[in-house]
Amino acid sequence: MRRTQVIIILTIIITYLSACTFPNNGTTILLPELTQAESIMYEHPDSALHILQEMQVPASSDKLQKATWALFLTQAKYKNYREEVADSTFINIAYDYFMHQENTQRRAMVLYYKGILCKIAGKPEEAQKLYLAAIEEVEKTEDYQLAHLIYIELGDLYIFRDLYEDASKNIEKALHYAELANDDKYICSSYIFLARIMAALNQMNTSIEYYQKAILLAEKTEDNYLCSGAMNELAGIYTNIKDYQSALKYAQKALQIKETDKIESLGQNFLVLGEIYYNLPISDSAYYYFNKALHSSSIYTVRAAYQGLYYVSRDNHEYEKMSVYCDQLLNYQDSIQTLNKSSELAEMQKEYDQQKIINEKSQLEIDKKNIINMILLAGIEIVVGIAVMIYIYQKKLLRKERLLQRKEEEINQNTIKIQENEMIIARNRNRMEELAMQIEENKEVQEQLEEEHKALVEIQQQNESLKQENETLQNNINKYSFTLNEKSNELKRLEILAKENQRLRDRETYLSNLLIKDIRVIKNLKDKKSPIDVLQWEEIKKNIDLLFDNYTIRLSQVIPSITESDLQICCLIKLRFSNPTIASILNISPQSVSKRKFRLKDRITQKLGSLGESHTLDLWLLEF
DSSP: OHHHHHHHHHHHHHHHHHHHHOOGGGSOOOOHHHHHHHHTTTTOHHHHHHHHHHSOOOOTTSHHHHHHHHHHHHHHHHHTTOGGGGOOHHHHHHHHHHTTSSOHHHHHHHHHHHHHHHHHTTOHHHHHHHHHHHHHHHTTSOOHHHHHHHHHHHHHHHHHTTOHHHHHHHHHHHHHHHHHHTOHHHHHHHHHHHHHHHHHTTOHHHHHHHHHHHHHHHHHHTOHHHHHHHHHHHHHHHHHTTOHHHHHHHHHHHHHHHHHTTOSOOHHHHHHHHHHHHHTTOHHHHHHHHHHHTTOSOHHHHHHHHHHHHHHHHHTTOHHHHHHHHHHHHHHHHHHHHHHHHHHHHHHHHHHHHHHHHHHHHHHHHHHHHHHHHHHHHHHHHHHHHHHHHHHHHHHHHHHHHHHHHHHHHHHHHHHHHHHHHHHHHHHHHHHHHHHHHHHHTTTOHHHHHHHHHHHHHHHHHHHHHHHHHHHHHHHHHHHGGGOSSOOHHHHHHHHHHHHHHHHHHHHHHHHHHHHHHOHHHHHHHHHOOOOOHHHHHHHHHHHHHHTTSHHHHHHHHOTTOOHHHHHHHHHHHTTOOHHHHHHHHTSOHHHHHHHHHHHHHHHHHHHSSOGGGOSHHHHHHHO
């Protein structure tokens, strides 16, 4: 007891230290008790069970901890041979959680223990399916111990169903994983299972070799339980091949080990010794061990012991004893048959009860469906009637809504068009003012004067046309305004943006003019109107680019063929100089200025196709 307590205390300390030091690769850390129980599950399953039963049960809301606790509890109970392991409540909790997670090791473990419970419940087919599914999962992991256990259980299931070739393949896989896990106990168990299969296939020499390997390994690891079991089974093999001396040697060793270690369930050992002595024949020893076997808790061992006593008394012609043993043998035979029959009847009754419940449920489902169908039919009729009424109403409402929507869209489009026209009219007014100024300044240049007069007339005509269009649009708006109370928010926003845009443009022009007055080189140019040198031109271009967003650079990009003298003309037009003033600054005649303008206009139109709505070169450059 003290040794177990020391192990538990040391495990708790190690678990807490590891939990503090290693954060489990970013995943959710298990409760310390669960980590502790898992770490000692294989070596000390009794201590693991004690930890799990004493700890506070995790809350149902914490699904990982609850499912892990339920899985470990099932595992610990099975390893401690607890009868309540047959209760599937806990394994179902673990199954419902882990089968929807990505943890392949936990999925394999859940499938394995669920298979064990199905095997205990007498459902070998379901157990087989679960073991096979567990193998698919465990093959993806490096949990060699779990892989060994799954293959051992599947092999044992095949042995039970006399499928010895399949059993042999699975036990060999179990042996392979036991060797990978370097677990001598599991290797020993694999040898014992292989020995049983070879014996069933009547390959006695191979069976004996496997048993001897198992015994050597069990002696090496001092596992007396496995050692005595393997010796007792080997004694049975030697008995079958009539090597009674070898059989007696191993049977006596097995009994000696069990008696030394005070291992219970000696009935099978006594029975094997009784059979050996009966075959030697040594009647007194046979009597002795068969009588010792009668104290076994297994009804099958007791029946075999009475059978042995019957044969010994028969061979010794002790007819009274033979009669008694025969009666006892028949009683136990009847008991076993009754037990088997009771099990069959219980199974039949269970199947009958299950079928009865299924039938009752089916009838209830049918009745329920009939009631639901009636309710649905009535509901459908009501819904159809309501749907028809809603459809008629919605159709009328939709027609009205579409009419209003069309009117609103038309008003929106007309209002937007009015705003656009107003902006164009305002821009044309500015152009007309510019043209009036240019006409006044360029009276002596006849060609340019005619062009500017023509542009002015076209702009005036455009303004008149736009005003008439606005009146028509406004009439259309007024025509539909009785159905709509207010303009949409979008139209208001557009109207505000249009006014803001115009205000900003006016503001930009005003600020540019103010800045031009403060730039010394441009101010001198306006005041003196005399020729300027190359350095002054560079300074002028630099200031114009600052004032008008890289004006000369943008011109050069749009019109790659533009020359330096063309750029000088453009800059002076941008600064609103007249032709005579430009002629003075460039030290050329006004006619030369006009010719340069025409050449520049030709270059621009060749590149762009036309000057657009600007009509004249001066307006285009001013608005560029």
